Amino acid sequence: MSTTTRIEISTPGRGFQEITSELHQAVRHCGVTNGLCHVFLRHTSASLLVTENADPDVRRDLEQFISRLVPDGDPAYIHSAEGPDDMPAHIRSVLTCTELTLPVRDGRLALGTWQGAYLWEHRYRPHRRLLDVTVIGA
Amino acid sequence: MSTTTRIEISTPGRGFQEITSELHQAVRHCGVTNGLCHVFLRHTSASLLVTENADPDVRRDLEQFISRLVPDGDPAYIHSAEGPDDMPAHIRSVLTCTELTLPVRDGRLALGTWQGAYLWEHRYRPHRRLLDVTVIGA
Amino acid sequence: MSTTTRIEISTPGRGFQEITSELHQAVRHCGVTNGLCHVFLRHTSASLLVTENADPDVRRDLEQFISRLVPDGDPAYIHSAEGPDDMPAHIRSVLTCTELTLPVRDGRLALGTWQGAYLWEHRYRPHRRLLDVTVIGA
Numbered sequence: 001m002s003t004t005t006r007i008e009i010s011t012p013g014r015g016f017q018e019i020t021s022e023l024h025q026a027v028r029h030c031g032v033t034n035g036l037c038h039v040f041l042r043h044t045s046a047s048l049l050v051t052e053n054a055d056p057d058v059r060r061d062l063e064q065f066i067s068r069l070v071p072d073g074d075p076a077y078i079h080s081a082e083g084p085d086d087m088p089a090h091i092r093s094v095l096t097c098t099e100l101t102l103p104v105r106d107g108r109l110a111l112g113t114w115q116g117a118y119l120w121e122h123r124y125r126p127h128r129r130l131l132d133v134t135v136i137g138a
Numbered sequence: 139m140s141t142t143t144r145i146e147i148s149t150p151g152r153g154f155q156e157i158t159s160e161l162h163q164a165v166r167h168c169g170v171t172n173g174l175c176h177v178f179l180r181h182t183s184a185s186l187l188v189t190e191n192a193d194p195d196v197r198r199d200l201e202q203f204i205s206r207l208v209p210d211g212d213p214a215y216i217h218s219a220e221g222p223d224d225m226p227a228h229i230r231s232v233l234t235c236t237e238l239t240l241p242v243r244d245g246r247l248a249l250g251t252w253q254g255a256y257l258w259e260h261r262y263r264p265h266r267r268l269l270d271v272t273v274i275g276a
Numbered sequence: 277m278s279t280t281t282r283i284e285i286s287t288p289g290r291g292f293q294e295i296t297s298e299l300h301q302a303v304r305h306c307g308v309t310n311g312l313c314h315v316f317l318r319h320t321s322a323s324l325l326v327t328e329n330a331d332p333d334v335r336r337d338l339e340q341f342i343s344r345l346v347p348d349g350d351p352a353y354i355h356s357a358e359g360p361d362d363m364p365a366h367i368r369s370v371l372t373c374t375e376l377t378l379p380v381r382d383g384r385l386a387l388g389t390w391q392g393a394y395l396w397e398h399r400y401r402p403h404r405r406l407l408d409v410t411v412i413g414a
Binding site for chain 1: 310311312325326327328331333334336337338340341344345371372373376377378379381386387388389390391412413414
């Protein structure tokens with residue numbers, strides 16, 4: 001059995017947005033008891049990740065770390081016409097993930113206690129991000 | 139068809155632990171002939187990866203590379219109350235992977251000749267790590 | 277329902293090779309209408325990724341960024357017998373991805389408009405790379 005949904009997330013610009021409850025909702029009532037929930041980001045300048053959901057400083061430190069590792073506006077970038085945050089956004093998305101596969105157990109998304117699912121917007125400006133969700137199992 | 143197992147791995151602290159044989163066992167006799175084996179780590183301070191399984195120096199060099207890239211106890215971290223290895227552990231897990239999807243062929247986990255599956259513990263102290271395995275296919 | 281194919285890609289050495297059309301072909305006519313297409317690289321010194329498919333400078337900048345981040349022939353590597361590009365290739369593959377899971381919709385691989393799937397060869401010399409593709413769904 002396989003069900004599909006599309007989720008739209010509006011981001012206010014660079015930063016993290018929790019999507020755990022949207023994913024819980026996509027899984028609930030979809031008819032799959034045990035299996036997998038796959039989430040695919042249809043973009044190459046943002047990321048999807050599972051990380052610690054308790055202390056927001058973890059996300060602040062992640063953003064700070066990656067912005068040092070992948071500097072905005074590095075003169076070494078050839079692809080720079082779309083702004084100083086564009087090529088860094090592509091690099092950030094390649095260094096992290098743009099898809100998630102998460103377990104479904106007893107009809108529910110089954111994350112660990114300290115895990116949340118996040119969309120990580122890498123562009124400065126607000127964007128509309130589309131996620132294709134596939135729930136598969138029995 | 140979809141089957142689920144939970145695997146518990148005790149780590150002695152930072153370093154790699156091969157989990158290939160545990161995954162082979164989860165796939166064998168589960169009834170799926172061709173499909174996928176998904177492994178999900180229920181934690182945000184360790185990683186799962188597939189890497190070279192012949193020369194242990196590869197894992198030594200991986201550990202050495204990442205410990206230079208993501209320094210322990212960096213004063214830039216705000217999230218530091220749980221020790222100098224805690225925020226680096228979250229960053230390491232975001233830069234690598236915390237889930238694997240591996241092919242199942244003829245009822246067996248089908249890795250390449252030089253591939254092994256590993257749990258990479260990023261914390262200094264021993265931890266008990268839970269993996270949720272889902273095998274799906276026909 | 278689950279179908280499997282093996283794809284062989286010959287690389288001319290370090291660099292990106294688009295595999296989107298090979299994946300489209302593996303999905304088309306395989307009988308799955310809605311579900312997932314999983315692609316697994318049977319090697320530990322190359323990567324699979326989805327990135328921007330319009331401007332080749334994006335791939336040039338990705339290569340340039342990673343070659344600065346993971347220097348070839350770094351004297352810190354212990355695993356160096358197979359050449360200055362061997363250990364960097366393993367590190368690059370761990371920092372990026374070696375498998376993809378992509379949505380299948382209406383019998384077709386469903387990527388975003390600006391997304392292409394690529395094999396990223398990290399070794400200097402030409403290699404023959406094997407991909408195991410599993411399409412699963414209903």
